[in-house]
Amino acid sequence: xxxxxGGTPVRGPRxxxxxxxxxxxxxxxxxxxxxxxxxxxxxxxxxxxxSRERLFAEAFARYHDAAYGVSVDHGSGALVxxxxxxxxxxxxxxxxxxxxxxxxxxxxxxxxxxxxxxDVDPDTGCLTAEHLRAAVSTRTxxxxxxxxxxxxxxxxxxxxxxxSAGLALIEDCSQSHGARWAGRTVGTFGDxxxxxxxxxxxxxxxxxxxxxxxxxxxxQRMLMLRADSRGYTPEAPGVGEYELVxxxxxMGANYCMSExxxxxxxxxxxxxxxxxxxxxxxxxxxxxxxPDIPGLAPIPVPAPVDRRAIYEYGIRFTxxxxxxxxxxxxxxxxxxxxxxxxxxxxxxLHRSVLLRPHTKPRFAHxxxxxxxxxxxxxxxxxxxxREHTLxxxxxxxxxxxxxxxxxxxxxxxxxxxxxxxETKGKP
Ligand SMILES: *Cc1c(COP(=O)(O)O)cnc(C)c1O
Numbered sequence: 001x002x003x004x005x006g007g008t009p010v011r012g013p014r015x016x017x018x019x020x021x022x023x024x025x026x027x028x029x030x031x032x033x034x035x036x037x038x039x040x041x042x043x044x045x046x047x048x049x050x051s052r053e054r055l056f057a058e059a060f061a062r063y064h065d066a067a068y069g070v071s072v073d074h075g076s077g078a079l080v081x082x083x084x085x086x087x088x089x090x091x092x093x094x095x096x097x098x099x100x101x102x103x104x105x106x107x108x109x110x111x112x113x114x115x116x117x118x119d120v121d122p123d124t125g126c127l128t129a130e131h132l133r134a135a136v137s138t139r140t141x142x143x144x145x146x147x148x149x150x151x152x153x154x155x156x157x158x159x160x161x162x163x164s165a166g167l168a169l170i171e172d173c174s175q176s177h178g179a180r181w182a183g184r185t186v187g188t189f190g191d192x193x194x195x196x197x198x199x200x201x202x203x204x205x206x207x208x209x210x211x212x213x214x215x216x217x218x219x220q221r222m223l224m225l226r227a228d229s230r231g232y233t234p235e236a237p238g239v240g241e242y243e244l245v246x247x248x249x250x251m252g253a254n255y256c257m258s259e260x261x262x263x264x265x266x267x268x269x270x271x272x273x274x275x276x277x278x279x280x281x282x283x284x285x286x287x288x289x290x291p292d293i294p295g296l297a298p299i300p301v302p303a304p305v306d307r308r309a310i311y312e313y314g315i316r317f318t319x320x321x322x323x324x325x326x327x328x329x330x331x332x333x334x335x336x337x338x339x340x341x342x343x344x345x346x347x348x349l350h351r352s353v354l355l356r357p358h359t360k361p362r363f364a365h366x367x368x369x370x371x372x373x374x375x376x377x378x379x380x381x382x383x384x385x386r387e388h389t390l391x392x393x394x395x396x397x398x399x400x401x402x403x404x405x406x407x408x409x410x411x412x413x414x415x416x417x418x419x420x421x422e423t424k425g426k427p
Pocket of ligand 1: 100
């Protein structure tokens with residue numbers, strides 16, 4: 001009997017890996033920041049040193065082989081300053097994939113522009129060049145591509161499509177820290193790469209974000225946009241001096257990252273490569289056995305990807321694999337077997353309750369236009385992805401081989417007993 005119906009779960013009492021991960025080294029870094037008396041980049045430097053958020057921005061850019069990095073408060077904030085740095089505002093349209101977290105769409109609204117939702121590839125959930133081209137209008141200024149879950153959008157095709165149409169490209173790498181396409185780190189193919197460093201992400205600090213770019217002009221603009229029109233002193237500030245200089249070339253707002261957050265991130269960044277390697281080992285083991293279960297397959301990864309980043313590991317199933325049970329029913333049954341959350345992708349943005357611009361007076365006007373433009377456009381790719389994908393958090397792959405066996409056993413058990421879900425498990 002399935003665990004969800006009172007049967008014995010596949011997984012015994014053995015705990016799953018805990019996320020986020022920290023130890024004495026993290027505590028040392030955090031305490032050092034606490035005791036530095038410098039809790040903000042905006043505060044003066046008691047010891048004449050660069051702020052930790054500046055050091056993190058430099059280290060993060062280096063990690064990605066990008067020329068410049070900017071530390072910010074959130075991934076959402078990084079999206080806003082990226083759009084503003086590119087000069088996007090009222091009257092402009094920005095193409096956003098329908099299958100993603102809501103922030104790329106709300107960021108476009110926050111700069112006064114119109115997010116144009118477009119359909120995605122049904123197997124990867126990522127934006128494609130064909131969908132992009134079909135959505136371009138005379139008002140389109142930029143495209144936000146999201147490298148989703150555990151794969152990468154087709155960067156060759158998207159770079160070619162945006163270049164030929166004269167559009168800016170922002171890569172939202174919030175789910176793909178450190179992924180590499182043909183030897184180059186994602187986030188460096190477009191004009192700006194943006195990252196969330198929120199608690200769930202594979203580089204995590206609770207609430208944080210970052211942007212990278214190779215363009216010195218975009219870098220300077222983003223610095224001012226995120227720190228109330230201020231940039232840095234050229235070198236480390238003197239003892240007792242401020243590190244932020246009032247340039248005022250571009251008016252910004254406060255999207256600054258706390259020094260305590262930056263301390264955690266500087267330490268977490270040193271763990272990222274080992275975590276990538278471990279997750280990849282577990283994912284490969286899972287993928288070696290997955291074809292033995294009829295109807296299941298991993299999310300495809302384009303051939304040029306030489307390092308995949310796993311934020312959420314995804315398994316696709318062909319229609320009928322679990323009878324007529326819905327993806328929500330299958331996910332709930334798997335969660336009961338495993339004692340760790342297995343879940344479907346979020347509802348795509350064209351029907352998400354999170355995207356409700358008409359509830360704010362300043363967005364309502366734009367949203368009427370967006371809704372009109374989206375009306376009647378099919379989102380069959382996004383809907384298929386939503387209804388035929390099972391996701392698990394990347395931390396599930398930070399354990400040992402026995403965890404993989406449990407996942408496979410649970411998948412096979414739920415598939416074999418899917419008929420009981422249809423009769424008993426209707427929500
Ligand atoms: C998490 C996430 C964000 C938002 O990041 P915050 O740090 O929570 O603001 C943006 N885009 C994508 C694709 C994300 O997954």
